[in-house]
Amino acid sequence: MLYVLPARDTVIFPGVLVPIFVGRPSTLKAIEIAATAEKRRIFVAAQKNPEEENPGPADVYDVGTVCEMLQMIRMPDGTMKLLLEGKERKRCRAYVLQDSMLTADLVSVPSGYVDNDRLEALRQEVLREFESYVTYHPRLPAELIQPVSAIKDPGLAADMIAAHMTLDVQRKQSLLECFRVDSRLELLLKYLISETEMLKLGREIHSKVQKEIDQNQREYFLREQLKAIQEELKIDDSPEAQDLRDRAAKSELPDYVRSKVESELKRMAKTPSMSPESTVIRNYVEWLLDVPWLKKSEERLDIDAAKKVLDANHYGLKRVKDRLLEYLAVRKLAGKSSRAQILCLVGPPGVGKTSLGKSVAQALGRRFVNFSLGGMRDEAEIRGHRRTYIGALPGRIVQKLKEAGCNNPVMLLDEVDKIGSDFRGDPASALLEVLDPEQNSHFTDHYLEVPVDLSDVLFITTANVSHTIPAPLLDRMDVIELSSYLPEEKYHIAKDHLLPRIYKESGLTKKDAVLSSAALKAVIADYSHESGVRELDRRLSTLFRKIARVALEREERGEAPRKVSIGVKDLAGYLGAPHRPDVRIPREPQTGLSVGLAWTAAGGDVLIIEAVKMPGKGELQLTGNLGKVMQESAMTALGFIKSHWRELTNQAEPKWGGVGLHLHVPEGAIPKDGPSAGITMAISLFSALSGAKYRPGYAMTGEISLRGDVLPIGGLREKTLAAKRYGIYNLFIPEANRADVEDMEPWIKQGVHYVFVSQAAQVFEEALEGGR
Ligand SMILES: Nc1ncnc2c1ncn2[C@@H]1O[C@H](COP(=O)(O)OP(=O)(O)OP(=O)(O)O)[C@@H](O)[C@H]1O
Ligand SMILES: [Mg+2]
Structure with a gap:
C-alpha cells in the first residue's frame, strides 16, 4: 500500500x-x-x-x-x-x-518473455529515429543523444526517450502502460516517426514563410533604393511610362488630350510602379491614346456608287434605298452644317435593317461598328464608369470608337425600342446626348473625363416598332419603315443573296447540288413562317449542310460524285415534316368563327377567333391567354350585340340570363393584346348567337365601341402583307384608316380589296351569310 x-x-x-x-x-x-x-x-x-x-x-x-x-x-x-x-x-x-x-x-506486472536480439534491434532503430527527432525538435539539445544511447537496457532507454518527447498525456500514459518491453519500443517507434514527420512539415512551412518575408523585405529595400537613385539622377520614368511617353509623342492628339496625358504621366512617375494606383493611371493613359481623336477614314460620297452597293447587297426595298440615298445626298450637300437627323430603320426581325446599315458604311467607304441597346438599363454602359471604381472602363460608345479605329465610322445602335431604365440612371437620356448633333461634339464619357467629338460619326438606329422608342429620342430620328417580305420577294432574296452565300459556306457548287425553284418556294411556304428571311436562311443552311454531308459520305465510300437535285418531295427527307403554322384558315362558311389581323413586333399575322353558345347563366368566358385590353374589347363587343339585337336580326331576343358564351383565340405564338381585334370578336360572337355563317376569304381589323362604331387601328401595312401571305384578299378596314391605305406603296395593296367600314353592322351584313 x-x-x-x-x-x-x-x-x-x-x-x-x-x-x-x-x-x-x-x-x-x-x-x-x-x-x-x-x-x-x-x-x-x-x-x-x-x-x-x-x-x-x-x-x-x-x-x-x-x-x-x-x-x-x-x-x-x-x-x-x-x-x-x-x-x-x-x-x-x-x-x-x-x-x-x-x-x-x-x-507488479511481469514484462513477459522477450527475445534479446529483437529488443536490441528495436532499441537501435528507436535511437536512430530519436536522433532525427532531436535534430528537428526546436528545443531538444543535440547533447541529449549521447547519454540516451549509452543506456543499454532497451526498456530503460525507451522510458528515457519517452520522458524527453513532447507528447500529450494520453500517449505518454499508453507508453507507460506497455509492461512488455518490445511493445513499448514498437509504440515508441511509431510515435517518434509520426512526430518527426510533423516537425519536418512544420519546419518546411516555416522556412517557406520565412523566405517569402525575406523576399518582400528585399523588394521593399530595392524599391526604396531605386527611388533614391532615381531622385539622385532625376530619372523619373519606369519603362512603361517611357513607352507611353513614346506612344503619346507619335500619336495625333488634340491639345486638351495631350496635356491630360502629360499630367497623368507626371503623376505616374510619382507613384511606385508596382502599386495598383500606377496600374490605374497606366490603363487610363492607354485609353486616352487608344481613342481615335483625330483619325479619319477617307469618305467617298458618290450617290451613284452608293446606289450600286445598296442594290448589289439588297433585293427590292426600293423606297428604303431611295430614302437612304436622299439622306446621304443631303449630308453631302449641306456638310456638317446640316442639322441631320439620325436615321432609324424600323421593321420586323430579319428584314435587313442591320445589313442595310452595313451597306451604308460600305457605300461611304467608312468603317462599320454596331452594338445593341436592348435591355440596357445602366447609364454607365453608354457613358462609362468613373475612374474611381475598380475595373472601370469607358462606355460602349468610346469602346466602339476604339474598335473602329477612326472617328467617323458608321455606328449602328440596334434595338433602340428595347432600351430600359431604372435606378442606375436612364441610358436613353445619355443616348440623347450622343445622338443630338447640337451636343455630341463634346460628349463626355465618365471614364475619359475629357470630351469626345462624335459629330463625325454617322449614327443609324434600328428598332422593331417605333411606338416604344422614348419620345425625345424618336423626335430626333428620321424613321424609315421596312415591311415584311412577301413570298415572291423572299424567293428572290434567297436566290440572289442567301443561296450564293450558303453555297460558299457549305463548300458546294451548282455542280454538286441544285435546289429546284419549286422546292425553294416550298421551303419558303412550308418551312419558314416569319416576316423577314432569317428562319429561311437557317433552313436553307441546314439543307445544304445535310447535302454536303451526304456528298462527303459518298466520297468516303468511294462512290463517284453525283449531282444532288432537290425537288419538293425531297424536302421532307432533309428538313423533316413541313412546319406549316397551325392556322386553319376556314375554306367553308362556318358559324362562330372569324379571321382577324394582328400586328406585333415580329410583323403582321392572322388571328382566328372562335366563339360558341351554350346554356348558361349569361357569362362570357374568354380563353387563349388574352391581355386585359383584349378582354375588355370582347365585353364591349358583346355589350353592343346584346343591346342592339333587335336592330341587328329578325330573331327573337334570347333570354340573356340563360345563355353562356365562350370565346377562344387559338394561335398561341402571337401575343394577344390591343384593341384591334374588337370587330373580329364581335363577328364571332354574333355568328355564334345568330347562327349566321362567316364567309371565307374575308379578314378584318378594327376597334369596336359600345355603340358599334368601328375605330381606326395601326400596322395596316404589316396586316395587309400577312393577309396576303395567307391568301386572303378581302379586308374590312375602319373608314378612318382610309388615308393610310392611300399612302401605302402600290405593291403592298396590289390585289387587295379593301372595304372601309364605320359601323359594325356593316361588317355583319357583308361578312356573314344566312342565319338572320
Ligand atoms: N432585301 C434583302 N436582300 C438581301 N438580303 C437580305 C434582305 N433582307 C434581309 N436580308 C438578309 O437577311 C439576313 C438578316 O438581316 P438583318 O440581320 O439585317 O436583319 P435585321 O432587320 O437587322 O433583323 P433584327 O431586327 O432581328 O436585328 C441577313 O443575312 C441579310 O443579308
Ligand atoms: Mg439587326
Whole structure:
C-alpha cells in the first residue's frame, strides 16, 4: 500500500528525475506521512482529467510509477516543490480513499518473455529515429543523444526517450502502460516517426514563410533604393511610362488630350510602379491614346456608287434605298452644317435593317461598328464608369470608337425600342446626348473625363416598332419603315443573296447540288413562317449542310460524285415534316368563327377567333391567354350585340340570363393584346348567337365601341402583307384608316380589296351569310 500522488499533466517514467509542485492539501498530507516512512516512496499516477480538483479512485489511471521522494522544499505560499525519481511502473489493483487521501494497492506486472536480439534491434532503430527527432525538435539539445544511447537496457532507454518527447498525456500514459518491453519500443517507434514527420512539415512551412518575408523585405529595400537613385539622377520614368511617353509623342492628339496625358504621366512617375494606383493611371493613359481623336477614314460620297452597293447587297426595298440615298445626298450637300437627323430603320426581325446599315458604311467607304441597346438599363454602359471604381472602363460608345479605329465610322445602335431604365440612371437620356448633333461634339464619357467629338460619326438606329422608342429620342430620328417580305420577294432574296452565300459556306457548287425553284418556294411556304428571311436562311443552311454531308459520305465510300437535285418531295427527307403554322384558315362558311389581323413586333399575322353558345347563366368566358385590353374589347363587343339585337336580326331576343358564351383565340405564338381585334370578336360572337355563317376569304381589323362604331387601328401595312401571305384578299378596314391605305406603296395593296367600314353592322351584313 502506497499513498497516491495524482499528477495533473505529467507521466513519470522509471529512471527519470522529475520536479513536481504539489498544492492540494490532501496530497500534501499524504506526502508528509509517506516522508516519515523508511523508503519515502509514493505512487504517482496521471489524472484522467487534469481539471479534476479532488480526484477520487475513478479519476486516475491505474498504471503509474512508484517514485522516491529525493527532495522536499516548502514554498512560502504553502505549496511544496518535490523532486521525484521514477523507480518502477506498477498496476494498481484498487484505489482506496482514506481520510480524504488516496492509497493504492499495487501489483507488479511481469514484462513477459522477450527475445534479446529483437529488443536490441528495436532499441537501435528507436535511437536512430530519436536522433532525427532531436535534430528537428526546436528545443531538444543535440547533447541529449549521447547519454540516451549509452543506456543499454532497451526498456530503460525507451522510458528515457519517452520522458524527453513532447507528447500529450494520453500517449505518454499508453507508453507507460506497455509492461512488455518490445511493445513499448514498437509504440515508441511509431510515435517518434509520426512526430518527426510533423516537425519536418512544420519546419518546411516555416522556412517557406520565412523566405517569402525575406523576399518582400528585399523588394521593399530595392524599391526604396531605386527611388533614391532615381531622385539622385532625376530619372523619373519606369519603362512603361517611357513607352507611353513614346506612344503619346507619335500619336495625333488634340491639345486638351495631350496635356491630360502629360499630367497623368507626371503623376505616374510619382507613384511606385508596382502599386495598383500606377496600374490605374497606366490603363487610363492607354485609353486616352487608344481613342481615335483625330483619325479619319477617307469618305467617298458618290450617290451613284452608293446606289450600286445598296442594290448589289439588297433585293427590292426600293423606297428604303431611295430614302437612304436622299439622306446621304443631303449630308453631302449641306456638310456638317446640316442639322441631320439620325436615321432609324424600323421593321420586323430579319428584314435587313442591320445589313442595310452595313451597306451604308460600305457605300461611304467608312468603317462599320454596331452594338445593341436592348435591355440596357445602366447609364454607365453608354457613358462609362468613373475612374474611381475598380475595373472601370469607358462606355460602349468610346469602346466602339476604339474598335473602329477612326472617328467617323458608321455606328449602328440596334434595338433602340428595347432600351430600359431604372435606378442606375436612364441610358436613353445619355443616348440623347450622343445622338443630338447640337451636343455630341463634346460628349463626355465618365471614364475619359475629357470630351469626345462624335459629330463625325454617322449614327443609324434600328428598332422593331417605333411606338416604344422614348419620345425625345424618336423626335430626333428620321424613321424609315421596312415591311415584311412577301413570298415572291423572299424567293428572290434567297436566290440572289442567301443561296450564293450558303453555297460558299457549305463548300458546294451548282455542280454538286441544285435546289429546284419549286422546292425553294416550298421551303419558303412550308418551312419558314416569319416576316423577314432569317428562319429561311437557317433552313436553307441546314439543307445544304445535310447535302454536303451526304456528298462527303459518298466520297468516303468511294462512290463517284453525283449531282444532288432537290425537288419538293425531297424536302421532307432533309428538313423533316413541313412546319406549316397551325392556322386553319376556314375554306367553308362556318358559324362562330372569324379571321382577324394582328400586328406585333415580329410583323403582321392572322388571328382566328372562335366563339360558341351554350346554356348558361349569361357569362362570357374568354380563353387563349388574352391581355386585359383584349378582354375588355370582347365585353364591349358583346355589350353592343346584346343591346342592339333587335336592330341587328329578325330573331327573337334570347333570354340573356340563360345563355353562356365562350370565346377562344387559338394561335398561341402571337401575343394577344390591343384593341384591334374588337370587330373580329364581335363577328364571332354574333355568328355564334345568330347562327349566321362567316364567309371565307374575308379578314378584318378594327376597334369596336359600345355603340358599334368601328375605330381606326395601326400596322395596316404589316396586316395587309400577312393577309396576303395567307391568301386572303378581302379586308374590312375602319373608314378612318382610309388615308393610310392611300399612302401605302402600290405593291403592298396590289390585289387587295379593301372595304372601309364605320359601323359594325356593316361588317355583319357583308361578312356573314344566312342565319338572320
Ligand atoms: N432585301 C434583302 N436582300 C438581301 N438580303 C437580305 C434582305 N433582307 C434581309 N436580308 C438578309 O437577311 C439576313 C438578316 O438581316 P438583318 O440581320 O439585317 O436583319 P435585321 O432587320 O437587322 O433583323 P433584327 O431586327 O432581328 O436585328 C441577313 O443575312 C441579310 O443579308
Ligand atoms: Mg439587326
